[in-house]
Amino acid sequence: MNADCSPRGGGLLYWGLFIDPGLTSTPLPDFVIKRVSEEKISAFSIKTLHGAGETEGSPTSRPPPRPRRPPGPDPGRAVPCRAVPGRGGAKAGAGRAGRWRRCGAAPGPAWQCCCSGSGEPPAPWAAQVVPVRPYEDWWAYKESLHGSFVPGPPFWGLVNSAWSLCAVGKRQSPVDVDSSQVMYDPFLPPLRLSTGGQTVSGTMYNTGRHVSFRPEQLQLVNISGGPLLYSHRLEELHLHFGGHDTTGSEHRLDQQPFPAEVQLIHYNQELYSNASEAARSPSGLAIISLLIGPNSNPFLNRLLNRETITRISYKNDAYLLQDLHMEQLYPEIFGFITYQGSMTAPPCYETVTWVLIDQPLNITSVQMHSLRLLSQNLPSQIFQSMSDNLRPPQPLHQRSLCSNRPPHQPPHRCTGTRFRLHVDGARPAQTVS
Incomplete structure (x- = not known):
């Protein structure tokens, strides 16, 4: 036994895969994502992930028809920048490309949307990437939390390499x-x-x-x-x-x-x-x-x-x-x-x-x-x-x-x-x- 009593100081989760764009300079492979509705297969979408950018297309020569814009304001729905009455004149965001984004309900009869940058609205059939839970949520003292498994003390050192001391520390x-x-x-x-x-x-x-x-x-x-x-x-x-x-x-x-x-x-x-x-x-x-x-x-x-x-x-x-x-x-x-x-x-x-x-x-x-x-x-x-x-x-x-x-x-x-x-x-x- 040591008799010395002095103190001694001494990215992306996608279908179960961890992808870090910083680890490679080559484009990542395409993922073909299929969405099945309650009755039949409605469409396909190819989502190519390259670094931080995302592009979407279709396996056929003609893309599926784009959904119509709703007739009025709908909080939380993606809407395009078009000529609408209200602030900004007849052309809201004139001179800039329309950007699709989520727009909240605006006061008054007119509804607004923000025009900055470029982009296209995500179609309802496009696959959505669920964000990864932060590491802080990956551990617990009990392994079962309201129906889902969360790593308990025996597994702390296995779920994150930064926590390896939990398993191998002396x-x-x-x-x-x-x-x-x-x-x-x-x-x-x-x-x-x-x-x-x-x-x-x-x-x-x-x-x-x-x-x-x-x-x-x-x-x-x-x-x-x-x-x-x-x-x-x-x-x-x-x-x-x-x-x-x-x-x-x-x-x-x-x-x-x-x-x-x-x-x-x-x-x-x-x-x-x-x-x-x-x-x-x-x-x-x-x-x-x-x-x-x-x-x-x-x-x-x-x-x-x-x-x-x-x-x-x-x-x-x-x-x-x-x-x-x-x-x-x-x-x-x-x-x-x-x-x-x-x-x-x-x-x-x-x-x-x-x-x-x-x-x-x-x-x-x-x-x-x-x-x-x-x-x-x-x-x-x-x-x-x-x-x-x-x-x-x-x-x-x-x-x-x-x-x-x-x-x-x-x-x-x-x-x-x-x-x-x-x-x-x-x-x-x-x-x-």
């Missing part, structure tokens, strides 16, 4: 922490939290995958100390939880999962300008993980009370929260375990210094039940609980686990400033609301 997270393998490092300093002496405001989101809290951009919440060589700024809070109390956390302690886990995602503000750049770079991210057990916590009470949680019942819902005390999220006395790992979602970059707080937070059974009632879908879709939004533990692969607490020392025997969060201001009393 420093992946989360992990199952075996306390017998944790090494005591007496030189680890305590964690330091800096908020400028101010409370924190931000927005709570239902992202469809997590309950997320993002501080306002002008507010600085920084963490340092412990294994961190630089100051890291809080970017986002994620909440993972299970469908029942026997599972929910991504990390485990001695094979024991917890009902939920809070992850505070910070980026290295001294080396990088934003979280996206830091996530791809060595020593870029620091994530504080707080496991959750039964009982209550003042900070989580604000996040998970009935007034707040019911405002984010569905995907893309958001709710503004103000005057939060970040220091209330941490236990009064705690030790921590640190290791070098990765993001727990694609692209699984191995640029994360993890700090696991070894004292669980508290949450009530009512709050857990409220979390399980959150939907990962939109209101118009079938309800599916957001619960079980976690990645399974990954192999440790000879990585070292270090702790600031001596082995076999009970947490209640850990006293002194080494086992407290250092805050730039007075620490508020932990009152239960």
